[in-house]
Amino acid sequence: MAKGAQPKRPSIHDVARRAGVSAATVSKVMHGVPTVKAENAERVFEAVRQLGYRADPLASDLRRSKRRIIGAIVPELESEFFGSIVTHLERLAERRGYTLVAASSGESEEREAEILRRMEDWRVAGVVLAPVRDEHGPAGEMMRAQGMTGVMIDRVLSDKTFDTVSADSLSASAEVARELADRGHRHVLVIGLGEQGACVRARLEGFRRTAEALDPQMRIDVLLSESSVEPLRGAIRDYFSRGERPTAVFSLFLKGTLVALSEFRRRGWHCPDDISLIGFDDAEWMQVTWPSIAAVVQPVERIAAHAMERLFRRIDGETGPPMARLEPCRFLVRESIGMPRQERRQGPKISVVET
Amino acid sequence: MAKGAQPKRPSIHDVARRAGVSAATVSKVMHGVPTVKAENAERVFEAVRQLGYRADPLASDLRRSKRRIIGAIVPELESEFFGSIVTHLERLAERRGYTLVAASSGESEEREAEILRRMEDWRVAGVVLAPVRDEHGPAGEMMRAQGMTGVMIDRVLSDKTFDTVSADSLSASAEVARELADRGHRHVLVIGLGEQGACVRARLEGFRRTAEALDPQMRIDVLLSESSVEPLRGAIRDYFSRGERPTAVFSLFLKGTLVALSEFRRRGWHCPDDISLIGFDDAEWMQVTWPSIAAVVQPVERIAAHAMERLFRRIDGETGPPMARLEPCRFLVRESIGMPRQERRQGPKISVVET
DNA sequence: AACTGACGATAAATCGATTTCCCAATCTTG
DNA sequence: CAAGATTGGGAAATCGATTTATCGTCAGTT
Numbered sequence: 062m063a064k065g066a067q068p069k070r071p072s073i074h075d076v077a078r079r080a081g082v083s084a085a086t087v088s089k090v091m092h093g094v095p096t097v098k099a100e101n102a103e104r105v106f107e108a109v110r111q112l113g114y115r116a117d118p119l120a121s122d123l124r125r126s127k128r129r130i131i132g133a134i135v136p137e138l139e140s141e142f143f144g145s146i147v148t149h150l151e152r153l154a155e156r157r158g159y160t161l162v163a164a165s166s167g168e169s170e171e172r173e174a175e176i177l178r179r180m181e182d183w184r185v186a187g188v189v190l191a192p193v194r195d196e197h198g199p200a201g202e203m204m205r206a207q208g209m210t211g212v213m214i215d216r217v218l219s220d221k222t223f224d225t226v227s228a229d230s231l232s233a234s235a236e237v238a239r240e241l242a243d244r245g246h247r248h249v250l251v252i253g254l255g256e257q258g259a260c261v262r263a264r265l266e267g268f269r270r271t272a273e274a275l276d277p278q279m280r281i282d283v284l285l286s287e288s289s290v291e292p293l294r295g296a297i298r299d300y301f302s303r304g305e306r307p308t309a310v311f312s313l314f315l316k317g318t319l320v321a322l323s324e325f326r327r328r329g330w331h332c333p334d335d336i337s338l339i340g341f342d343d344a345e346w347m348q349v350t351w352p353s354i355a356a357v358v359q360p361v362e363r364i365a366a367h368a369m370e371r372l373f374r375r376i377d378g379e380t381g382p383p384m385a386r387l388e389p390c391r392f393l394v395r396e397s398i399g400m401p402r403q404e405r406r407q408g409p410k411i412s413v414v415e416t
Numbered sequence: 417m418a419k420g421a422q423p424k425r426p427s428i429h430d431v432a433r434r435a436g437v438s439a440a441t442v443s444k445v446m447h448g449v450p451t452v453k454a455e456n457a458e459r460v461f462e463a464v465r466q467l468g469y470r471a472d473p474l475a476s477d478l479r480r481s482k483r484r485i486i487g488a489i490v491p492e493l494e495s496e497f498f499g500s501i502v503t504h505l506e507r508l509a510e511r512r513g514y515t516l517v518a519a520s521s522g523e524s525e526e527r528e529a530e531i532l533r534r535m536e537d538w539r540v541a542g543v544v545l546a547p548v549r550d551e552h553g554p555a556g557e558m559m560r561a562q563g564m565t566g567v568m569i570d571r572v573l574s575d576k577t578f579d580t581v582s583a584d585s586l587s588a589s590a591e592v593a594r595e596l597a598d599r600g601h602r603h604v605l606v607i608g609l610g611e612q613g614a615c616v617r618a619r620l621e622g623f624r625r626t627a628e629a630l631d632p633q634m635r636i637d638v639l640l641s642e643s644s645v646e647p648l649r650g651a652i653r654d655y656f657s658r659g660e661r662p663t664a665v666f667s668l669f670l671k672g673t674l675v676a677l678s679e680f681r682r683r684g685w686h687c688p689d690d691i692s693l694i695g696f697d698d699a700e701w702m703q704v705t706w707p708s709i710a711a712v713v714q715p716v717e718r719i720a721a722h723a724m725e726r727l728f729r730r731i732d733g734e735t736g737p738p739m740a741r742l743e744p745c746r747f748l749v750r751e752s753i754g755m756p757r758q759e760r761r762q763g764p765k766i767s768v769v770e771t
Numbered sequence: 772a773a774c775t776g777a778c779g780a781t782a783a784a785t786c787g788a789t790t791t792c793c794c795a796a797t798c799t800t801g
Numbered sequence: 802c803a804a805g806a807t808t809g810g811g812a813a814a815t816c817g818a819t820t821t822a823t824c825g826t827c828a829g830t831t
Contacts, residue, residue: 070539072787083811088789096809115537119474119483120787123816128474138503144494148520160534162517165503179515182470184425322704331706349677350705351686427817438781443819451779475817478786 071112080108132180132188133163149365195258196220216260219385224371226386228359233390234267242275246309253313255285308401309337333399352396360388426467435463487535487543488518504720550613551575571615574740579726581741583714588745589622597630601664608668610640619668663756664692688754707751715743
């Protein structure tokens with residue numbers, strides 16, 4: 062709580078009065094306009110110092126009809142990935158004198174739209190949108206309709222209006238397929254969220270195409286849950302209960318990796334002896350557990366940096382066709398990948414691959 | 417990117433013109449002031465609908481000199497805990513028509529101060545501060561000096577100016593001590609970050625007092641790193657290298673749990689057979705790994721809810737002494753707690769090593 | 772008919788900055 | 802010394818909403 066009376070901060074007029082000049086002059090001094098007598102400038106600085114004056118960004122933005130606010134919309138803030146994305150975006154926005162206002166859509170497209178409306182109310186200079194679904198969701202449509210400036214990241218491939226920046230899912234998944242094929246896996250279960258349209262499709266195709274090229278006999282089962290994680294858990298449970306025994310599971314998203322692990326645990330299967338596991342998306346804990354979990358690491362920092370770079374270009378008026386950027390991932394092979402049970406005989410071919 | 421010309425959104429005057437009334441009337445209609453002829457109200461609504469008008473919160477806040485913005489400052493956004501805190505705060509602020517502006521201090525007090533200054537520039541209505549250190553850091557001092565309205569959460573106990581809301585670390589740690597003592601552990605290593613003053617002290621004391629009460633012979637070693645995690649890792653490594661063999665490790669914070677696990681792994685120790693582990697702070701992955709990791713679950717939602725409750729009370733002008741709220745934790749006993757391998761006595765009963 | 776209220780609506784001030792003129796004082800120059 | 806060119810500074814408009822103070826109308830009173 063505060064003390065009794067809020068002292069109310071000094072305005073530009075208070076500074077002007079104290080310095081014995083007009084508000085216009087104060088403004089000029091604050092912006093380094095050179096047509097001010099050195100003596101007056103000095104008095105202004107002195108008054109600013111004495112009063113502890115700092116301009117109100119709201120009033121300033123209002124007058125200039127240009128808001129130094131960037132909006133960021135992510136599906137959730139609880140994950141390392143998006144938390145890290147937002148942290149980077151925050152720093153990058155700050156560096157240019159902008160304030161980042163982050164909001165989480167909670168994996169709901171209605172909330173996403175709601176937040177976007179609010180951002181538009183705020184007349185933000187630009188929006189970084191990590192859509193719940195993909196670039197074809199309602200949020201993108203709204204941004205188009207409102208003529209907003211923005212870029213899309215993560216669960217996107219390319220868009221006809223907005224710049225997009227995402228991980229190169231296709232190549233990364235191909236890497237995963239190569240690793241599994243090399244180790245002799247011939248029956249792999251891939252799990253994912255169907256809702257995450259283009260992104261999941263890319264990860265799936267990257268895996269499938271490479272796997273089939275390397276081993277046409279490889280059996281690839283796919284379980285996709287449309288919207289949320291729990292149905293997927295049920296589907297996996299059913300799948301295993303039917304007696305399916307793939308030798309490896311490739312999860313296309315972080316929560317799926319958790320679900321896979323917990324299903325292994327329910328059945329008392331040990332990883333990688335009984336089954337191998339690879340996840341798209343790395344997390345800090347994955348390298349300290351037994352076994353450590355192999356994962357595709359998304360280039361968080363580069364995605365954030367590139368997204369901001371594109372966004373500010375557009376804010377600064379750059380025109381031209383939207384760009385679709387794919388940032389390369391790194392694939393960390395860890396202990397959760399082993400040889401398939403029945404092929405233990407072959408020598409291990411261990412490789413660390415960077416994409 | 418946007419289309420060519422930003423259409424520029426309609427202002428209240430555009431609505432007024434279209435409805436054939438004055439801006440003042442439009443404002444009244446929008447706020448449900450009853451002294452407007454029904455017919456005029458109808459025309460205003462119609463104009464609003466046609467133009468898609470929505471008030472600019474900046475202009476509105478400026479005029480009313482009351483900003484509907486809440487600032488939130490957390491040490492980091494990458495963790496489940498703070499990500500979740502911010503998500504809850506966001507919803508709660510929204511529910512009252514406020515916008516949450518979250519910022520992360522990156523565990524740096526300088527950045528914390530910097531962010532606070534920026535929030536004060538924005539004249540936010542209130543601040544939820546999760547300080548890097550504790551309630552006695554510079555941020556609290558700044559808030560006091562500026563007469564800001566705010567509450568402090570998480571790494572705090574109680575403050576002479578601001579309401580505080582945090583987990584009941586003392587009781588939770590006592591419970592941990594009880595569990596370990598019950599299982600016969602008589603040599604425990606406690607690790608934490610000394611920087612997190614009062615909070616760590618509470619967790620430590622809660623543990624120590626109960627442990628000593630239950631088993632005066634229990635040996636409790638404490639490793640605290642002042643500021644960051646890496647020195648702590650080194651200290652733990654040294655500690656084990658010296659031949660110390662506690663039968664359990666109690667980590668007072670999440671990252672410490674990770675570090676402990678990775679040190680176990682380096683040495684090929686298995687948990688819980690070789691050593692038990694308990695962490696303050698739960699995470700989703702802890703229940704799906706082998707072994708699952710015992711943890712103290714902080715009542716995130718209640719902390720957020722209570723913090724916002726207090727904050728809005730203060731914003732609404734409530735006076736009175738600051739309240740210090742402690743929310744009870746849950747302790748999840750999982751597989752990482754076992755029986756001590758063998759009871760070994762050695763060295764001093766209590767030793768504190770600071771790095 | 773003149774007066775009083777009640778009711779609705781609006782012009783104008785305001786919030787705190789920025790920016791556009793325009794004016795006054797000083798300086799050049801013929 | 803007068804006319805023109807600078808230079809520095811300020812009054813006022815503006816951004817988009819809210820709020821105050823005022824004004825006009827019409828109904829009801831006396």
